Amino acid sequence: MAIDYTQKIPNNVHLSDDKQLQRALEKWQPHFLDWWKEMGPEGFQQKDVYLRTATSVDAKGWATYGMTKMPDYRWGIFLADQVPDRKIGFGDHFGEPAWQQVPGEFRSDLRRLIVTQGDTEPASVEQQRLLGQNCPSLYDLRNLFQVNVEEGRHLWAMVYLLHAYFGRDGREEAEELLERHSGDRNKPRILSTFNEPIDDWMSFYCFTYFTDRDGKYQLKMLAESGFDPLSRTCRFMLTEEAHHMFVGETGLGRVIKRALEVMEEIKSDDPAAIRRAGAVDLPLIQKYINFWFSSAQDLFGSDTSTNAANYFANGLKGRPDEDNYADHIAKDATYEIEEVLEDGTIKPVSIPLRNAMNVVARRAYVKDCDIGVQRWNRLIRKAGVDFEMKLPSERFRRTVGVYAGHHFTPEGKPVEAHVWEARKYEWIPSPDDRAYVKSLMRQVIAPGKMAGWVAPPDRGINNLAVDYEYVRL
Numbered sequence: 001m002a003i004d005y006t007q008k009i010p011n012n013v014h015l016s017d018d019k020q021l022q023r024a025l026e027k028w029q030p031h032f033l034d035w036w037k038e039m040g041p042e043g044f045q046q047k048d049v050y051l052r053t054a055t056s057v058d059a060k061g062w063a064t065y066g067m068t069k070m071p072d073y074r075w076g077i078f079l080a081d082q083v084p085d086r087k088i089g090f091g092d093h094f095g096e097p098a099w100q101q102v103p104g105e106f107r108s109d110l111r112r113l114i115v116t117q118g119d120t121e122p123a124s125v126e127q128q129r130l131l132g133q134n135c136p137s138l139y140d141l142r143n144l145f146q147v148n149v150e151e152g153r154h155l156w157a158m159v160y161l162l163h164a165y166f167g168r169d170g171r172e173e174a175e176e177l178l179e180r181h182s183g184d185r186n187k188p189r190i191l192s193t194f195n196e197p198i199d200d201w202m203s204f205y206c207f208t209y210f211t212d213r214d215g216k217y218q219l220k221m222l223a224e225s226g227f228d229p230l231s232r233t234c235r236f237m238l239t240e241e242a243h244h245m246f247v248g249e250t251g252l253g254r255v256i257k258r259a260l261e262v263m264e265e266i267k268s269d270d271p272a273a274i275r276r277a278g279a280v281d282l283p284l285i286q287k288y289i290n291f292w293f294s295s296a297q298d299l300f301g302s303d304t305s306t307n308a309a310n311y312f313a314n315g316l317k318g319r320p321d322e323d324n325y326a327d328h329i330a331k332d333a334t335y336e337i338e339e340v341l342e343d344g345t346i347k348p349v350s351i352p353l354r355n356a357m358n359v360v361a362r363r364a365y366v367k368d369c370d371i372g373v374q375r376w377n378r379l380i381r382k383a384g385v386d387f388e389m390k391l392p393s394e395r396f397r398r399t400v401g402v403y404a405g406h407h408f409t410p411e412g413k414p415v416e417a418h419v420w421e422a423r424k425y426e427w428i429p430s431p432d433d434r435a436y437v438k439s440l441m442r443q444v445i446a447p448g449k450m451a452g453w454v455a456p457p458d459r460g461i462n463n464l465a466v467d468y469e470y471v472r473l
C-alpha cells in the first residue's frame with residue numbers, strides 16, 4: 001500500500017478517514033518535533049543529510065533517497081499490508097482470527113508491551129545525540145542520522161497504536177514517551193541500558209550490532225502478536241531495523257580490518273604497538289563485544305518468567321519466527337535451562353516451555369549474533385592472523401535472571417567474587433581502555449576521509465561513492 005505524503009502526517013492507514021484520531025496525532029506532532037530539536041542529534045539540525053525515506057511498505061523499492069534536513073524528515077505511520085484472514089499463530093487462541101481491536105482482558109498487558117518497546121526508540125536517539133561531534137567520517141555521520149530518524153519513526157509507530165487503540169490512557173502514555181529522557185534522574189527511560197550515554201563510536205557500533213539486534217528480536221516476537229495492528233507495525237519496523245544492524249556489523253568489521261592493516265604495517269600484534277599506531281587492537285574489540293553482548297542479553301528478561309508465559313498463552317507475544325516451530329501451543333512441553341546453586345555450581349533444570357520463552361528468544365538471538373562474529377573471523381583468518389573473536393558464555397556478566405549475583409569467566413566457568421574483581425578488566429574494557437578509545441574519537445568530516453582507527457566501507461550508500469558528501473556541512 002502506497003504512503004500518502006500529501007498529508008501533514010504521512011501514512012498508509014487512511015488517517016484522514018478518522019478525524020478525531022488525526023487531530024489527536026496532529027496535536028502530538030509538534031511535541032515530537034520539539035523533542036527532536038531539543039533531544040535529537042546535537043549540532044546538525046540545519047544541515048542537509050542524504051537520508052532514505054519509506055515510499056511504500058512492500059519488500060522492494062520502499063525507499064527513496066535525497067538530501068533532507070533532519071527536522072524536515074517525513075516521520076509518519078507505516079504499517080505492513082494486512083494479511084487477509086490472518087489467524088493467531090500460537091498460544092491458547094491458536095487458529096482464531098487475529099484481533100483488529102484490543103481485547104479488553106489484554107488491554108493493560110498490550111499497552112505495557114507497546115509502551116516498553118516505544119520507550120527504547122527515542123531513548124536511543126537521546127543516548128546518541130552527541131556522537132556527531134566525533135564522527136569518524138561523513139559516511140558514518142550520515143548512517144548515525146539515518147538510524148536516529150528511523151528510531152524517531154519507530155516512536156511514531158508505537159504512538160500511533162497508543163492513540164488509535166488505547167483511548168485516553170494511550171494518549172497520556174504517548175505524552176510520557178516524550179517526557180522521560182535517557183539518563184534523567186527524575187524521569188529516566190524504562191530499561192536501564194537505555195539510560196547510559198553512548199559517546200564513542202566503538203560503543204555505537206556495538207550498540208547497533210548487539211542492542212538493536214535485541215530490538216529486532218523483540219519486534220520479531222511482537223510481529224507474531226494476535227493483535228494485528230501491532231503485528232503489521234512491527235513487520236514494517238523490521239525492514240528499517242535491518243540497516244541499523246548493518247551499521248553495527250560493517251562498523252565493527254571496519255575496525256577489525258583497520259587493526260589488521262596496522263598489524264601488517266608495523267609487523268607486530270603487540271596491542272601496545274597497535275595502539276601507538278592509532279588502531280584498536282583485536283583483544284580490545286573482543287572486550288567491547290563481551291561488554292555489549294552481555295548487557296544486551298539482559299534485555300530478554302528472566303530465564304523463568306510468568307509474564308512471558310502469559311504473553312505467549314494469551315497470543316500477545318510469540319517466539320521469534322514462530323513458523324519455525326512444530327508445536328505452537330507449547331502447553332505441556334518443557335525446556336531445559338540452568339540453575340545456579342548456592343556454591344556456584346550449575347545444574348540443568350526442566351521448566352514448562354511457556355515459562356522459558358525469554359530463554360528461547362535469547363538463544364535465537366545468540367545464534368544471530370554469531371553470524372557476524374564468524375564473518376569477522378574470516379577477515380582475521382584471511383589476514384593470516386591467529387586470533388578468534390568469540391561471543392562470551394550466556395552466563396557471563398549478567399545482572400538479570402539465574403546467573404545474576406554470580407560470577408563467570410567469558411567461557412562460563414564460575415569464579416569467586418574476588419577473582420572476578422581481580423580479573424574483570426581482562427574481559428571487559430578497563431578505564432584505561434576506554435580512555436584510549438576516547439582519545440581516538442576526533443571528528444573527521446572531509447568527504448571520503450576516515451579516522452585512522454577505522455577502515456573505509458567497501459561501498460557507499462545507495463551506489464554512491466564512499467567520498468560522496470553525505471552530509472553538507
Ligand SMILES: [Fe+2]
Nearest residue numbers: 121151154215
Ligand atoms: Fe527501533
Ligand SMILES: [Fe+2]
Nearest residue numbers: 212215241244
Ligand atoms: Fe534500531
